Amino acid sequence: MAESYDCIVLGVGGFGSSTVYHLAKRDLRVLGIDQFPLAHDRGSSHGDTRIIRKAYFEHPAYVPLLQRAYQLWDEVQSEYADLTANSAEHLLLNRCGVFSAGPHNGIVVNGIRQAAKQHALAYEDISASDAKDRFPGYQIPEGFDIVFESEAGYLHVERCVSAFGQLAQQHGATLKTNEQVIGWSSTSNAVEVKTDNDTYHADSLIITAGAWSDQILDRLNLPLTVLRKVLLWHQTADRSFDVDAGRGGFFFDMPYGRFYGFPCLDGRTVKLAEHSGGETVHDPLNLDRSLKPSDTANVRKFLSEVMPNLDIEPSRHVVCMYTMTPDENFIIDRHPEFANVCYGAGFSGHGFKFTSSIGEALADIATTGSSALPIEFLSPRRFLQA
Ligand SMILES: Cc1cc2nc3c(=O)[nH]c(=O)nc-3n(C[C@H](O)[C@H](O)[C@H](O)COP(=O)(O)OP(=O)(O)OC[C@H]3O[C@@H](n4cnc5c(N)ncnc54)[C@H](O)[C@@H]3O)c2cc1C
Secondary structure, eight states, X not given: OOOEEEEEEEOOSHHHXXXXXXXXHTTOOEEEEOSSOTTOSSSSSOSSEEEEOXXXXXXXXXXXXXXXXXXXXXXXXXXXXXXXXXXXXXXXXXXOOEEEEEETTOHHHHHHHHHHHHTTOOOEEEOHHHHHHHSTTOOOOTTEEEEEETTOEXXXXXXXXXXXXXXXXXXXXXXXXXXXXXXXXXXXXXXXXXXXXXEEEEEEEEEOOGGGHHHHTGGGOOOOEEEEEEEEEEEBSOGGGBGGGTOOEEEEEETTEEEEEOOBSSSSEEEEEESSOOEEOXXXXXXXXXXXXXXXXXXXXXXXXXXXXXXSSOSEEEEEXXXXXXXXXXXXXXXXXXXXXXXXXXXXXXOGGGHHHHHHHHHHHHHHSSOSSOOGGGOTHHHHHO
């Protein structure tokens, strides 16, 4: 008879890897299953880096989750350093700072100020003349407000997923990769998960299936839309963007879209992307990974206006997916029919920074039925009330 587990985590990407880690740290028998290898490039958690910010313009209710996320990133980073014994390889989070620029009193800059004031977070308003010295290499549009958050920075995304997976295994978790889940069922105290290779049993199930969430949770009819998103790397001879020179990330709220990017990490290229826009994806397994002219049109305009020292042609691109909800806030809940099944979905293109704390919250829900972390605002019941 196959081994039975306390908990199965379906999908070991960004959120699933963190959830497996938190469960394994609690000495539970945990199984994580993924259709691809750990830290793969076929879902939503790849492309080298992800921005992390705390003064959250999207909604101040995220700030407590971010405060916990930062604490946990530091803990995981130190645990991972012990595992790798290699200082260069273990860096998960770099607090290099991020500046945001947008129209005077616009949603982004004002949202940052409001979240910072409400939660007593440090941030700076930067004048246009100071910005020329502090952020060389950018032509910031006239009249834009500029705010800087020194605690913000970036995470090495694949390394984080890999760290969670490796540490989880060190704490006793079992990972089955390259196995696709083809069905699951639940009774009040047991779940059965069938893959294309085997059948597994556990007391509870956590579903963190990213762009595949609406297929795995089809009976819930969650309001999810998957978008195709492109990350671009542009070469530059301008050393103003180098992380080694103390430079950080950026976020621009332009009239034709929102753009964000990272400092130059390799001495040659700057990675950036358009946060807005994106084509609907109907089959995440058959995502078009080629670079199309429509992928770069807005970025070209942005580069020519704001970052003219970057090559206009990208030297590299990567295609990824956002799983959007109508209000762009996440969905975290217990399954309405099965108390021993819970899920996290719809991370709407800004979830990765939260994987450390939301993985903890999902582990709490699976083991105790609820979490002390303030996640009520992420309940799907908000869509029923609307
Ligand atoms: C281009 C881009 C840029 C982004 N930038 C940022 C940023 O700067 N900051 C930020 O915080 N967030 C950012 N995000 C968002 C963030 O990366 C995502 O919210 C997060 O990575 C989603 O993680 P996930 O676990 O939901 O999905 P995934 O990491 O894709 O994990 C889902 C997993 O489920 C597995 N799975 C699904 N179905 C099955 C099945 N049937 N059987 C087995 N396994 C299955 C998949 O293989 C996958 O591994 C960005 C996203 C993209 C695409």
